[in-house]
Amino acid sequence: MAVIGRLSRLSRLIGGELRRTFSAHGLDPASFDVLATLRRSGPPHTLTPAELMRSAMVTSGAITQRLDRLESDSLVQRTPSDSDRRVVHITLTDEGLALIDRALPDHVATEDRLLAALSTAQRDALADALRNLLESLGDSTDEQARPGHRRPEGSSQPGTATPASGSEG
Secondary structure (H helix, E strand, O other), X not given: OHHHHHHHHHHHHHHHHHHHHHHOOOOOHHHHHHHHHHHHOOOOOEEOHHHHXXXXXXXXXXXXXXXXXXXXXXXXXEEEOOOOOOOEEEEEOHHHHHHHHHHHHXXXXXXXXXXXXXXXXXXXXXXXXHHHHHHHOOOOOOHXXXXXXXXXXXXXXXXXXXOOOOOXX
């Protein structure tokens, strides 16, 4: 009970801190996730809805709602594929790229602040233990399989993602 209780408390505390960070940029966690995933994919910052859905591990309806909201805010653009009319590509607009580039440093700072009590070795051990637990429960947590995932150069933190050109966490 102690482990699950602590995980639940951490989830609430961390979630609240992340929501505050995202909110300061006019985003919610779902919108941040889509924009950051597109940013990590590298130029031209384009993925299909299916790739975004796999990254976020949500239903097609949930990803459609996120994309509708982001498109109405001019942060992403949907374009049909030239080779297959059934396929749509989702691309960050210049405005979307600028917004995620402003939000990312604050997000990384929030993560660093939240994990400041842990050494790099402790962070690595915790990430490994949580990955093992998630996998034992049937959750696919191989971050390297996520679209556009790149570990920062020199980073020893599993699960830390970064865009192709710079800094993200």
